[in-house]
Amino acid sequence: MDQRPAEILIIDDEGPLLKLMTVYLRRLGFTVTAANTLSKAWGHVKRRPGQFAVMVLDAGMAESGIDELVLQFLALQPHLQVVVNSGYPVDMRGLQGAAPGQVEFLHKPFSPEMLATAMRRILGPEEKDV
Numbered sequence: 026m027d028q029r030p031a032e033i034l035i036i037d038d039e040g041p042l043l044k045l046m047t048v049y050l051r052r053l054g055f056t057v058t059a060a061n062t063l064s065k066a067w068g069h070v071k072r073r074p075g076q077f078a079v080m081v082l083d084a085g086m087a088e089s090g091i092d093e094l095v096l097q098f099l100a101l102q103p104h105l106q107v108v109v110n111s112g113y114p115v116d117m118r119g120l121q122g123a124a125p126g127q128v129e130f131l132h133k134p135f136s137p138e139m140l141a142t143a144m145r146r147i148l149g150p151e152e153k154d155v
Contacts, residue, residue: 031078031148032056036066037110038086042133046081049137053144062086063094070101077105079147081131081140084111092119099124106147110135 033055037043040061047059058077060066063086070077080098087094095107105127109115112133120128131143 031144032058032076033079033081033144034066034069034077035059035081036063036086037061037081037083039083045137046140049140050144053141055144070098074102075104077102079106079108079144081108081110084109084113084115091115092123095120095128096123099127108143108147 033050035043035046035050035057037046037059038061043059043061047057050057058069060069066080082091082095082098084091091109095109098107099105106129107120107124107127108129108131109117109120110131110133115130117128117130127147129143129147131139135143
């Protein structure tokens with residue numbers, strides 16, 4: 026079995042938060058790719074299909090709706106785990122029904138510890154040391 030740490034794609038248009046999440050997750054041992062636009066994120070996923078274990082996605086970037094956006098990413102990478110974050114309430118029931126066990130919600134503002142907890146929940150037992 027591959028023993029490399031999970032690779033994470035972070036998509037957020039808030040520069041300071043994107044940097045903070047990137048630094049923190051790298052300190053936890055993850056390989057992180059950061060994108061501040063959806064077009065950059067799509068480029069990463071299309072160039073490296075199957076590479077990412079987790080996507081951390083700012084719900085505010087989903088112009089067409091978070092459900093549709095996440096399902097489009099999952100269509101390209103079916104085993105992707107997704108952590109949706111937002112400072113506003115987001116109804117996750119549709120996504121959780123369409124992709125059971127693959128989607129978590131993290132409310133902004135969140136601490137680094139809350140982000141680590143979300144990673145543990147979404148990745149399951151393989152990443153116990155996070």
